Amino acid sequence: MNEDNTGSRESITSDTAVTEEESMSKGYISRVRNTDKKNKSPEEYFRWAVFGITMLLLFIAAIQFYFSMQDAISTWFEWEYVSLFKSVYNLVIIGLCVYIIKLFVFRKQA
Structure with a gap:
């Protein structure tokens, strides 16, 4: 048998x-x-949670900084130049964002 x-x-x-x-x-x-997948430890979950909270706080601070700069431009410059300086400031922010996105896209492809 x-x-x-x-x-x-x-x-x-x-x-x-x-x-x-x-x-x-x-x-x-x-x-x-x-079958050899690495089991994640509680320490790794904690690190990811801290990273997520830090990124959220950074995002909130960046938004608040953006609007604070808009108010500062209104305070520092004469009323006839405020729209011009706000436009330049927004253009600089857009350029910076495009540059950062480009860095991440090309790093991911390589």
Whole structure:
């Protein structure tokens, strides 16, 4: 009885091996399960949470700085030049944002 079970197991594994070889020769990509995935520790989750909170605070501070600069421009310059300086300020912000986005896009592609 043990011989029958062993023989059937060998035939199953040999059939599977032949099937994988056939699929590889046909150019198919076989799926491989990654059983060695790294389990994330609580410390890593904590670091990601701190990073997320920091990025949120940075985003809020950047928005507040943007509107504060708009008010400062209104205070520092004569009323007839306020729209001109606000336009230049907005243009500088747009240029900076495009530059940062370009850096991230080209770094991701490489």
